[in-house]
Amino acid sequence: MKKNVFVFSRLDSEYVLRLEDNFNVTQLDPQGDIDAQYAAALPEAHGLLGVGRPMGRAQLAQAGRLEVISTISVGYDNYDLDYLNERGILLTNTPDVLTETTADLGFALLISAARRIAELDAWVKAGNWQATLGPAQFGCDVHGKTLGILGLGNIGAAVARRGRFGFGMDVLYHGNSRKPALEQELGARFCGFDELLGEADFVCVVVPLSERTHKLIGRRELALMKPSAILVNVARGPVIDEAALVEALQNRQIQAAGLDVYEQEPLRESPLFALSNVVTLPHAGSATYETRRAMVELALDNLEQALLGGTPRYRVNPRVRGT
Structure with a gap:
């Protein structure tokens, strides 16, 4: 049975199609009711993919099945690492490529x-x-x-x-x-x-x-x-x-x-x-076509490895259970 992935940032269709080969994918619609979409997706999600949204105890309380968050970034200050460790939720990121x-x-x-x-x-x-x-x-x-x-x-x-x-x-x-x-x-x-x-x-x-x-x-x-x-x-x-x-x-x-x-x-x-x-400048450090593409591909690799039984290349908290 396929695991469920919630994509909470904009993702090109080619990457969504890649994810759909292995997972049931729900993608956030920025024009819709954001809170309602999170409320519907989080309880069933095994994996989250995206960047820019704070995630900790309050935001993830209903994400009972969550195994991994794959952030499309190097920094992870938006994530409550202590809470993720407490829950045994793996966090991966995308260093080096940028x-x-x-x-x-x-x-x-x-x-x-x-x-x-x-x-x-x-x-x-x-x-x-x-x-x-x-x-x-x-x-x-x-x-x-x-x-x-x-x-x-x-x-x-x-x-x-x-x-x-x-x-x-x-x-x-x-x-x-x-x-x-x-x-x-x-x-x-x-x-x-x-x-x-x-x-x-x-x-x-x-x-x-x-x-x-x-x-x-x-x-x-x-x-x-x-x-x-x-x-x-x-x-x-x-x-x-x-x-x-x-x-x-x-x-x-x-x-x-x-x-x-x-x-x-x-x-x-x-x-x-x-x-x-x-x-x-408008936080443009990684804002080139080549680098943003490489970041997304690395984030997808991390997510796939975590949910399909492999070992993601970049793990922020590698000691959580199941890693």
């Missing part, structure tokens, strides 16, 4: 903030380019500067490689542990948190969101950075105290910021929008 793409975007933000790409693009389109540029339009160099990485995991290391080998940057990093192999490869130097903030010309935040990293960068930390420093965040929005960052940018306490993530998403209104020294 490493290089997210690093591309992180470095694009860094360059855009340094060379004022978005600001000058808008300035030219507004008809302001009437003569040779003067100091009011100057940016700052990227090559040869010091790049500080907070969280030298896969994405952080990929950003560091771009800086080191593409732009001749010195690399500093801080994290939970030292990475000797990466130190040798990148000539990177492990240093204290405050030391990195004080020395780096560019601070790139690539840490997972947790209780420990919530508002990791606030007023105190921004005050430690150079007035010429640029802050880049491709991690999670709540890692930075957004009100403190707005204040620092308004007062030119730091030079600029490049942001892809925010405390509240989607970001429809924000004092950030009034600032010329910040680049704001």
Whole structure:
């Protein structure tokens, strides 16, 4: 007998057809009654597939048959891991396939903030380019500067490689542990948190969101950075105290910021929008055709393996029963 899968995010028909080879599939209709669809699907679902919806005790109380949630993302802060462990529900995710793409975007933000790409693009389109540029339009160099990485995991290391080998940057990093192999490869130097903030010309935040990293960068930390420093965040929005960052940018306490993530998403209104020294992107780190396709395919692989008796490649909580 086929198991039941509830797809709670938009999925192309080719992937739905693939799932239907092995499972009874129900797909969320975003135009319908969302709550009613969840109420109908969850009690029978053995597997869930999607991204972006918080799931914990309150949301999954009626999901008595649930075995696995396959999230189409790397991050899993939307999921109550303690509750999933308590229930013996496996959570899988999609790391690695978006490493290089997210690093591309992180470095694009860094360059855009340094060379004022978005600001000058808008300035030219507004008809302001009437003569040779003067100091009011100057940016700052990227090559040869010091790049500080907070969280030298896969994405952080990929950003560091771009800086080191593409732009001749010195690399500093801080994290939970030292990475000797990466130190040798990148000539990177492990240093204290405050030391990195004080020395780096560019601070790139690539840490997972947790209780420990919530508002990791606030007023105190921004005050430690150079007035010429640029802050880049491709991690999670709540890692930075957004009100403190707005204040620092308004007062030119730091030079600029490049942001892809925010405390509240989607970001429809924000004092950030009034600032010329910040680049704001719509959580686009993995938003390429190739990467999103690879993420969906990996999420499907994880789901199929979990429900058909195999071992999923990426398990967030591998010790739950049945795995």
